[in-house]
Amino acid sequence: MSVKIVFADKQQLDFPEGTTVAQAAQAWNSKALDGAVAARVNGVSVDLGAPLQADGALDLIDMHSADGLAVLRHSISHVMAHAVQDVFAEAKVTIGPSIEDGFYYDFDCDTTFTVDDFPKIEKRMQEIVDADHPFVREELSREDAIRLFADRNETYKVELINDLPADVSVVSLYKDGDYVDLCRGPHIPSTGKIKAFKLLSVAGAYWRGDERNKMLQRIYGTGFADPEALQEYLDLIEEAKKRDHRRLGRELDLFQTNDEAGAGLIIFHPKGMMLRYLIEEWERQEHIKRGYDMVMGPQILKVDLWKKSGHFDHYRENMYFTEVDEQTYGIKPMNCLSHMLIYKSKIRSYRDLPLRYFELGTVHRHEKTGVLHGLLRVRQFTQDDAHILCMPEQLNSEIRAIADFVNYAMGVFGFEYEVELSTRPAHSIGSDADWELATRALENALKDNAIPYEVNEGDGAFYGPKIDFKLKDAIKRKWQCATIQCDFTLPERFDLSYIGPDGEKHRPVMLHRVILGAIERFMGVLIEHYAGAFPVWLSPVQATILTVTEKHIPYAQTVHEALLASGIRSETFFDNEKLGYKIRQAQMQKIPFMLVVGDKEAESQTVAPRARDGRNLGAMSVEQFVALVREMCENRAR
């Protein structure tokens, strides 16, 4: 029997059945195996050593491709587990997949691993690599596999096999040397193919990601096709550290957190507050343009109102409470309640809808200590929040308008983003019918507007499904900022109504939505995105005036005042230092323009701007400079 194999270039060759993928590929093209780590036969990933058993299309997976790197890293994770068990005999293996940028493996081990153990583990890994053990695939019955792992005291592997679906009767194992792991594969042909790896960090992780389960020890590492690519990645990590918003927040004097004030609470310094003011002011204008009404509710509301809304029952552990005159008040974790009360303040007609209430609403949420992170995860934050009350038939166009708004806003700041639809979570309120209706409404709006999205099962808010917009920051981390949530429950609980054309009362639907999300988080993402070098319109300081010597101070002062009067955010730097020093300081502060003022400028009543990128713009009048800055602001230019 022979099999017909079609290769990437459409060439078709016949081979005896049982010919391995590698042999076939070699016959097709003698260089085909260079850099190949695995292959796809009819779209299914297989080892290079896999036998060909049927006709099909074969293409090779290159080590440099995303799929190839995943295979390589998965193989390195086996080598790491192998090495860890050689170093720590009592370590039990659990799971160890490849992930974006690397891999990890989780172990259950009484000895706690530290980064100081890495050299030992890496040394052992290198020995395994040097030994060039082939990765050997074996298939065993469920029972035999369970017996094998039980004999080796690998209880987690036994649990994994036991939990496989009932119709799985055969499982695959991979061996390299004396190490055996339960694994679907594919793997690289042998450990010797590994040319570049590094262990990065150790952390705790719950078995199967469930906080009720045992905490395991996870070792993260990465691997690349060659040492150069690994070094490039390590350099990228260094670069990411340099643009960490917590570091830049201090260096650029934007904000602080303070032990004495409390965890997760941000204290904005003048420059950080200016940045925040600029973002917020921009937002207000954009909301007014789009038909939103600005409103504002109180910071605390009586606990009974939180009971009515369902927050007390479903969100209490995240809320702060305070006692005033024997009354318990809940400090708001969300802004919706006041907006509901505004709606209820009079009888609404269908002609009034949609109503769009916008509030830069400051909320408090009691986040778990371990999740706090700079500006990105805090306990007090301000949302650019709005609640849209509309008729069900208006949902579609309202969602579309919000999606357009988000798209516009992301464009202004230069972010890419992805869209996800999150459905009903385990812990939620409302009827199945309402959830169905709300989820359908969001989904239809996405489909009608041809917005590509992915479904995120069970990730909705407790009161309704949501569309999440995940923007990608400078180091490709994804952050949830914008979100649209569809809510039939709160209007019900607050008995909201409008009088329809038929003269009868009807129930409005509510959309909760944010565009930037939390201002604090968005600022954190922005700082990293721009690496602290904000575009001119967002720069807390747009120009700093540098004197060549002390005698130029009087003229520089008049320039400064003229700029301030023109609405330019100007700063003076008159220290008794050399010009080079002042330029260096201004450069490190990432100020867009440095205005050098010396004899020439004072005499000709000009300034000599030096742009942040080092370009010397030559002498120009103050008016010309003001016009330049204004134009850049309008174009939102860097």
Add this chain to the structure above:
RNA sequence: GCCGAUGUAGCUCAGCCGGUAGAGCAACUGAUUCGUAAUCAGUAGGUCACCAGUUCGAAUCUGGUCAUCGGCUCCA
């Protein structure tokens, strides 16, 4: 909240086996008056996160608390 690590001057970090703290940069003062990424000299600055305990004696050892960092879980 969980696992692990860390907490020394404004910042970055030294400080071995317990004997009451040190550098660079920043700051301040003085000199210098200088043209596109660091002028020179001097001075000052620390409850060693906090609270207990062990000890003749604790930055150092032990326990607790707080905070930060890397993750997990959760999330704007």
